[in-house]
Amino acid sequence: MSGVRIDAWVWATRFAKTRTQAADACKAGHVKLGGASVKPAQQVVAGDRVQIWVNHRQYDVEVVEPIRKRVSAAVARTCYIDHSPPPPPKEILASMPRRDRGAGRPTKRDRRALDRLRGRE
Numbered sequence: 001m002s003g004v005r006i007d008a009w010v011w012a013t014r015f016a017k018t019r020t021q022a023a024d025a026c027k028a029g030h031v032k033l034g035g036a037s038v039k040p041a042q043q044v045v046a047g048d049r050v051q052i053w054v055n056h057r058q059y060d061v062e063v064v065e066p067i068r069k070r071v072s073a074a075v076a077r078t079c080y081i082d083h084s085p086p087p088p089p090k091e092i093l094a095s096m097p098r099r100d101r102g103a104g105r106p107t108k109r110d111r112r113a114l115d116r117l118r119g120r121e
Contacts, residue, residue, distance in 0.1 A: 003043030007040035
């Protein structure tokens, strides 16, 4: 069985929306084969373990079928075995403090209030 380029496999199994995004993820080090970062042209074969960082989530998958053409989501899920840990519960994510989107950096007044809170002033 011959191998497939890893960027084509990541795109075909729907971890990336476009082939360019899959190649960019490989170049940025977000795709690892056997724990090592790979270039987009690296070949992937059945049995390889691939780690992919996508949408702020780490996926650890085992290649079952190296495909090079994009297929439906249902068929794509049969081409790998997902060994990823489950995502954290929504209760934990909801309890984490968040800044409103677009609020940007804290103002000087906010920083001074934080310093007083932390006892640095």
